Amino acid sequence: MNYKFATKAIHAGQEADPTTGAVMTPIYQTSTYQQKAPGDHKGYEYSRGTNPTRKALEDCLAALEKGKFGLAFSSGMAATDCVLRLLKPGDEVVTGDDLYGGSYRIFTKVYEPLGIVFKFVNTSDVDAVTAAITGKTKLIWVETPTNPTLKLADIEAIGRIAKEKGILYAVDNTFASPYLQNPLDLGADIVMHSVTKYLGGHSDVVMGALIVNDEDLYKLLWFYYNACGGTPGPQDSFLVLRGIKTLHLRMKAHCENGRKVAEYLKNHPKIEKIYWPGFEDHPGHEVAKKQMKDFGGMVSIVIKGADLAETFRVASGFKVFTLAESLGGVESLINHPATMTHGSIPKETREKVGVVDNLLRLSVGIEDADDLIADLEQALSR
Numbered sequence: 001m002n003y004k005f006a007t008k009a010i011h012a013g014q015e016a017d018p019t020t021g022a023v024m025t026p027i028y029q030t031s032t033y034q035q036k037a038p039g040d041h042k043g044y045e046y047s048r049g050t051n052p053t054r055k056a057l058e059d060c061l062a063a064l065e066k067g068k069f070g071l072a073f074s075s076g077m078a079a080t081d082c083v084l085r086l087l088k089p090g091d092e093v094v095t096g097d098d099l100y101g102g103s104y105r106i107f108t109k110v111y112e113p114l115g116i117v118f119k120f121v122n123t124s125d126v127d128a129v130t131a132a133i134t135g136k137t138k139l140i141w142v143e144t145p146t147n148p149t150l151k152l153a154d155i156e157a158i159g160r161i162a163k164e165k166g167i168l169y170a171v172d173n174t175f176a177s178p179y180l181q182n183p184l185d186l187g188a189d190i191v192m193h194s195v196t197k198y199l200g201g202h203s204d205v206v207m208g209a210l211i212v213n214d215e216d217l218y219k220l221l222w223f224y225y226n227a228c229g230g231t232p233g234p235q236d237s238f239l240v241l242r243g244i245k246t247l248h249l250r251m252k253a254h255c256e257n258g259r260k261v262a263e264y265l266k267n268h269p270k271i272e273k274i275y276w277p278g279f280e281d282h283p284g285h286e287v288a289k290k291q292m293k294d295f296g297g298m299v300s301i302v303i304k305g306a307d308l309a310e311t312f313r314v315a316s317g318f319k320v321f322t323l324a325e326s327l328g329g330v331e332s333l334i335n336h337p338a339t340m341t342h343g344s345i346p347k348e349t350r351e352k353v354g355v356v357d358n359l360l361r362l363s364v365g366i367e368d369a370d371d372l373i374a375d376l377e378q379a380l381s382r
């Protein structure tokens with residue numbers, strides 16, 4: 001489908017139901033499908049492997065990421081797990097030193113004990129990525145912008161190295177969403193999403209996705225997807241299809257509010273440091289301008305001179321922002337990475353990359369920006 005983003009968000013993978021003409025993709029709430037004779041069926045056998053509602057979503061996700069094949073999972077972590085299943089003991093992975101805590105946890109607590117070696121480097125530095133590659137490197141896993149310090153990796157530059165060395169290259173595109181950035185176009189082999197976030201957009205579904213172009217890679221991933229079974233149900237697939245219809249509108253609003261909030265906070269006397277890639281002095285600003293359509297709705301701040309107790313007081317004092325894990329929904333959330341989303345990372349490891357006890361992460365929603373700023377003002381003045 002050669003349509004532009006907004007048209008794909010509303011129509012890709014979705015046609016009026018052939019039996020009834022229903023405009024919205026029906027929720028095919030079925031675990032199984034009738035076969036006339038063994039093997040004689042309409043393309044659907046059992047819903048762990050295929051379900052029409054999920055298929056519509058997978059086709060829509062693939063279209064948005066400009067890929068050929070989409071796979072939806074029961075969570076972002078199930079999607080990540082599926083990629084890691086391609087590895088064998090002794091294989092090495094080069095990945096970022098700032099990652100979602102759950103990604104760090106599955107790497108170090110689930111796959112490292114199985115003999116996979118992970119090298120955590122600053123993926124903003126292409127030379128550091130190159131230096132970490134050995135003959136055993138089988139996967140480069142990049143998150144950009146990173147969670148929670150919003151570091152940028154040059155997707156295309158790393159893609160060139162991956163291609164040259166024949167290494168599988170996956171990009172976690174959760175923070176940008178397919179509206180802001182399309183890694184497959186920049187040389188990635190796999191795009192991963194926590195669909196729970198901007199794609200779902202309404203904080204009512206946990207889901208993940210992988211999108212690829214290569215058919216053999218798709219078939220291999222599909223094997224593990226079906227064999228291991230971390231696939232989502234039709235109700236959740238329907239909710240995400242519905243959420244995606246407004247992705248372009250929501251992302252524009254997230255970016256606009258993100259900018260207003262970041263600009264308000266930049267010179268605030270209580271803020272020691274602010275991370276938002278839209279600032280010209282952000283080290284990844286030029287890369288962000290090159291590969292992203294806009295700068296997103298995520299902003300992280302360090303509260304000046306605050307200890308843990310004082311940071312907790314600020315985090316607990318909001319009226320419009322909700323203190324909660326997750327991000328990317330229409331409502332604004334505030335999160336304390338050190339004890340919430342990144343609690344599984346040892347203190348010394350996280351502090352090296354700036355995930356300090358007085359860091360707070362804002363997922364700027366699409367409420368009125370004036371109300372968000374007033375809420376920040378009152379919470380910071382406590």
Ligand code: P1T
Nearest residue numbers: 075076077100174194196207325326341
């Ligand atoms: O939560 P789940 O859908 O399983 O996705 C995991 C995941 C993967 N990658 C990134 C960049 C993520 O941010 C996440 C989930 N993150 C949060 C829950 C959070 O609040 O940061």
